[in-house]
Amino acid sequence: MVYTCYEMIRDCREDKAEGWAYFVANYAPAISKLAARYGAGFDSAMKMLRDPAAGLFQSMAPAPERWFVAELRQRIVAAAPGSTPGIQLDLETVADALGSLTLVEKQAAWFETMRFSSAQAAEALRMAAPTVQKIRERADELLRGKVDSWRRGLLAENGRALGMEAAEKKTKECLASKTFLDVLDGRSTWRGREEMERHVASCWRCIDHFCRMAEVVELIRGLKPLDEAEAASLRKKLGVETAKRGLWRR
Numbered sequence: 001m002v003y004t005c006y007e008m009i010r011d012c013r014e015d016k017a018e019g020w021a022y023f024v025a026n027y028a029p030a031i032s033k034l035a036a037r038y039g040a041g042f043d044s045a046m047k048m049l050r051d052p053a054a055g056l057f058q059s060m061a062p063a064p065e066r067w068f069v070a071e072l073r074q075r076i077v078a079a080a081p082g083s084t085p086g087i088q089l090d091l092e093t094v095a096d097a098l099g100s101l102t103l104v105e106k107q108a109a110w111f112e113t114m115r116f117s118s119a120q121a122a123e124a125l126r127m128a129a130p131t132v133q134k135i136r137e138r139a140d141e142l143l144r145g146k147v148d149s150w151r152r153g154l155l156a157e158n159g160r161a162l163g164m165e166a167a168e169k170k171t172k173e174c175l176a177s178k179t180f181l182d183v184l185d186g187r188s189t190w191r192g193r194e195e196m197e198r199h200v201a202s203c204w205r206c207i208d209h210f211c212r213m214a215e216v217v218e219l220i221r222g223l224k225p226l227d228e229a230e231a232a233s234l235r236k237k238l239g240v241e242t243a244k245r246g247l248w249r250r
Contacts, residue, residue, distance in 0.1 A: 003018070003022055004064075005064040005065040005068055006060070006064050007019070007022075008022045008023055008026075009057045009060065009064060009068065010057075012052075012056075012057040013052075013057040013058065015052050017240065017241035017242070019057075020050070020235075020238075020240040020241075021231070021235060021240055021241070021242065023049075023050075024046075024226070024231055024234050024235050024238065024240055025225045025226050025231040026225045026226075027068075027069070027072065028046065028226055028230075028231075028234055029223050029224065029225070029226065030069055030072060030219055030220070030223055031045055031046060031049065031072060031076065033219060034072060034073050034076045034077075034219070035076055035080075037114075037115050038076055038077050038080045038115065038160070039080045039081065040076050040077075040079055040080035040081075043237075044079070045076050045079060046234070046238060047238065048075070048079055049072065049075065049076075050238050050239075050240070054075070056071060056072070056075065061177065061178075063177065063178060063181050065220065066177070066181060066213070066216050066217065066220065067177055069216045069219060069220060070177060070212055070213060070216050073212060073215065073216065073219075074167070074212075077160060077163060077164075078164065080160065082160050082161070085154075085157040085158050085161075086157070087147065087149045087150065087151065087154055087157070088158060088161075089143070089147070089154055089155070089158040089161075089162065090162075090165065091162055091165045091166055091169070091204055093143075093146055093147065094143070094155070094162060094204070095204055096146055097139075097142045097143045097145065097146040098139055098142055098143070100142070101135075101138075101139065101142075102201070103197050103200055103201045103207075104125065104127070105135045105138075105139075106201070106204075106207050107121075107125060107207060107210065107211055107214075108121055108125060108127070108131075108132045108135040108136065108139075109135060109136060109139035109155065110155075110204075110207050110208060110211050111124065111125070111132075111211055112136060112139075112155040112156050112159070113155045113156065113158070113159035113162050113163055114159060114163065114211060114212075114215065115156060115159060116215075118130075118132040118133040118136060119132075123218065124211075124214045124215060124217075124218050125214070139155070140152055140154075143155070163208055166204045166205050166207070166208035167205065167208060167209075168205075169203075169204065169205035170205055171203075171205070173199055173203070174199075174203065174205055174206055174209070175196060175199065175200070175206055175209070177209070177213055179192075179196055180196075180209060180210045180213040180214075181213055181217075183196060183210075184213060184214060184217050
C-alpha cells in the first residue's frame with residue numbers, strides 16, 4: 001500500500017495518528033531546513049504545525065506535496081522571530097529601483113530576500129553563480145540610488161518583511177502555483193510561458209511566488225524521510241501515536 005500526501009492531509013485534518021506519523025517522518029527534514037534558513041526554531045515550528053488549530057491541512061491542490069511544502073514554508077517564515085532592520089525597505093521602493101531588470105534578474109535579486117546565497121540561487125535558476133552575483137551587485141547599485149541610507153545586504157536584511165508584503169499583494173491577474181510548477185517542470189507551452197512572464201515581470205507578488213515554488217522544487221529534490229529511530233523520538237516529543245506499519249512508502 002502506498003500512502004500519499006493526499007491521504008496524509010486527509011488524516012491530519014481528521015487528527016488521525018497515521019497522518020501525523022507520516023507528517024513527522026516525511027516532512028520534518030524539510031521543516032528542519034526551512035527553520036534553519038529563516039531563523040525559526042525547529043521544535044517550536046514542529047509544535048506549531050502539529051496543532052490542528054493551525055489549519056495547515058484545510059486545502060487540497062493539484063500538486064499536493066509541493067503545495068503542502070510551500071504552505072509549510074510560509075507558516076515557518078511568518079512564525080520566525082523578526083527584527084527591525086537598521087535601514088528599512090518597502091516593496092514600493094524595491095519595485096521602483098529594480099523595475100528595469102529582466103524577470104530572471106528580478107528573481108536572482110529576490111532570492112537574496114529569501115536568504116539564498118548566489119550559488120544557491122544559481123542552482124534554483126539554472127544559472128552560473130558568478131552571473132547571479134553580478135546581477136545582485138547591479139541590484140545593490142540600483143537600490144543605492146533610491147534610498148537615503150544604504151549598505152550591502154539590504155534585501156536580505158529586509159527579506160522577511162518584503163516577502164510578507166509581496167504575498168499580500170494578490171490581484172485577480174495573479175497566477176496559481178500550478179502555473180509556476182508547469183514552467184519549472186517544463187510542461188508549459190511557449191505561449192503559456194510568454195503570457196506568464198508578461199504578468200510576472202511587473203508583479204512582485206508573483207515574482208515572490210515563482211521563487212517560492214522554485215525553492216520548494218529544490219527543497220524536495222533528494223529529501224529523505226527520517227529513519228525509524230529519529231521518527232519515533234520526534235513522535236514521542238510531539239505526542240504522536242505510533243502509526244500502523246505498512247503506511248511508510250512515499
